[in-house]
Amino acid sequence: MSNKRVGIIGVGNVGATLTYTLALKDICSEILLKDINENLTKAMMLDISQATFVTKQKTKIVATHKSEDFFDCDIVVITAGVPRKPGMSRDNLLNINANIMESIIPDVILYNPSAIIIIVSNPLDAMVYKALEISKLPRNRVIGMAGILDSSRMSHYIYEKLNSKKDEIESFVLGGHGNEMVPLINISKVLNTSINEILSSEDIDSIIEDTKKGGASIVDLLKTGSAYFAPANSTALMIEAILNDTKEIYPCSVLLNKEYGFEDVVAGVPVILGRKGVEEIVEFDLNESQKAQFNSSINAIIELINVLKEKKKKI
Numbered sequence: 001m002s003n004k005r006v007g008i009i010g011v012g013n014v015g016a017t018l019t020y021t022l023a024l025k026d027i028c029s030e031i032l033l034k035d036i037n038e039n040l041t042k043a044m045m046l047d048i049s050q051a052t053f054v055t056k057q058k059t060k061i062v063a064t065h066k067s068e069d070f071f072d073c074d075i076v077v078i079t080a081g082v083p084r085k086p087g088m089s090r091d092n093l094l095n096i097n098a099n100i101m102e103s104i105i106p107d108v109i110l111y112n113p114s115a116i117i118i119i120v121s122n123p124l125d126a127m128v129y130k131a132l133e134i135s136k137l138p139r140n141r142v143i144g145m146a147g148i149l150d151s152s153r154m155s156h157y158i159y160e161k162l163n164s165k166k167d168e169i170e171s172f173v174l175g176g177h178g179n180e181m182v183p184l185i186n187i188s189k190v191l192n193t194s195i196n197e198i199l200s201s202e203d204i205d206s207i208i209e210d211t212k213k214g215g216a217s218i219v220d221l222l223k224t225g226s227a228y229f230a231p232a233n234s235t236a237l238m239i240e241a242i243l244n245d246t247k248e249i250y251p252c253s254v255l256l257n258k259e260y261g262f263e264d265v266v267a268g269v270p271v272i273l274g275r276k277g278v279e280e281i282v283e284f285d286l287n288e289s290q291k292a293q294f295n296s297s298i299n300a301i302i303e304l305i306n307v308l309k310e311k312k313k314k315i
C-alpha cells in the first residue's frame with residue numbers, strides 16, 4: 001500500500017460505512033474524515049480505527065475539523081447531505097443538498113487541488129452537475145456514484161427469481177439515479193446468458209420495477225433515512241479502481257459531451273475508471289426502447305438542472 005489518501009466529507013451512515021469498508025480493504029494509507037458534527041467524526045474515527053486493530057489493517061484514520069487539515073487527498077468523497085424519509089423523492093433534496101455542496105466544495109478544491117471528487121449526495125446526477133459548476137474541475141474528476149449500486153440491486157432481484165449463484169449474475173443499469181433509471185435487460189446476464197432468455201417477461205418486469213424502487217423500499221422500511229451498506233461498498237469499488245488504476249468499466253454519473261446524443265447534462269453511463277478518474281466514456285449500442293428510456297431519464301435530470309440554473313440566475 002503506497003501513500004494514498006482518501007478524504008470523506010459527511011461521516012453519517014454512508015460516510016462511516018464507507019470508512020469502515022475502505023479500512024478493511026487496506027487500499028489507502030490514510031482516510032481523513034470531516035463532518036459538521038465534530039463528536040460524530042471523532043466517534044467514528046475512534047470506533048473504526050479500533051475495529052481495524054482487531055484484524056490488523058494498517059490504514060490510518062484521522063478526524064479533522066478545520067478545512068486546512070483536510071488536505072492533499074487523492075480522492076475526496078462527498079456524502080454530506082440530507083437523506084430522504086418515507087414519502088419523499090430524492091428530488092425533494094435538491095435545494096438543501098445543493099446548498100451543502102456550495103458550503104463544502106470551495107475549500108475541498110483549495111486544499112485538495114489534485115483530488116478526484118466522488119459525489120454520493122442526492123439527487124445524485126444534479127449534485128454532480130452542481131459540484132462541476134462550483135469546482136470548475138474537468139469532467140473526468142467529478143464523478144457520481146449510483147450505477148454500481150443500482151446494478152447490484154438489479155442483480156439481487158434477479159437472484160431472488162432464479163436463486164442462482166450470486167457471482168454468476170451480472171447487471172447493468174444506466175441513466176439517472178431516479179425513478180427513470182434504465183436497467184439494461186439484454187446485457188444483464190446469468191452465466192453469460194441474457195436474462196431475456198431465462199426469465200419470463202412478468203419476472204423481468206418485476207425485476208425492473210423492484211430495481212427502480214430499490215432505494216425507496218429501504219427508506220420505507222428504515223423510516224429514519226436511506227440505504228448505506230450497498231452505497232458504501234459501491235463507492236469503495238470506484239475508489240479501488242481509481243487508486244489502483246484498474247481501468248474497470250463501471251456505470252457512473254458523468255457530464256455528457258455529446259456521448260449518447262446529449263450534452264450539458266450528467267447521467268449514469270459506462271465509464272473506464274483509472275488514476276485520472278473517468279478515462280473514457282463507453283458508448284453501448286442501445287436499442288430503440290432503451291434509447292427512449294434513456295431520453296426520459298435525461299429529461300428528468302435536465303428538469304432538476306434547470307431548477308439549479310434558475311436559482312443561480314436569481315442570486
Ligand SMILES: NC(=O)c1ccc[n+]([C@@H]2O[C@H](COP(=O)([O-])OP(=O)(O)OC[C@H]3O[C@@H](n4cnc5c(N)ncnc54)[C@H](O)[C@@H]3O)[C@@H](O)[C@H]2O)c1
Pocket residue numbers: 009010011012013014015034035036037040079080081082083084093097100103104119120121122124145146149177225226227228231
Ligand atoms: N448516490 C447514491 O446512490 C446514494 C446512496 C445512499 C445515500 N445517498 C445520499 O447520500 C447522502 C448521505 O446519506 P446518509 O445516509 O449518509 O445520511 P446521514 O444523515 O446518515 O449522514 C449525512 C451526514 O452529512 C453531514 N453533513 C450535513 N451537512 C454537512 C456539511 N455542510 N459539512 C459536513 N457534513 C455535513 C451530517 O452531519 C451527517 O453526518 C444523502 O443525501 C443520501 O440521499 C446517495
Ligand SMILES: O=C(O)C[C@H](O)C(=O)O
Pocket residue numbers: 083084090122177214215216219226227231
Ligand atoms: O434511496 C435513497 O434516497 C438513497 C439512495 O439514493 C439509494 O438509492 O439507496
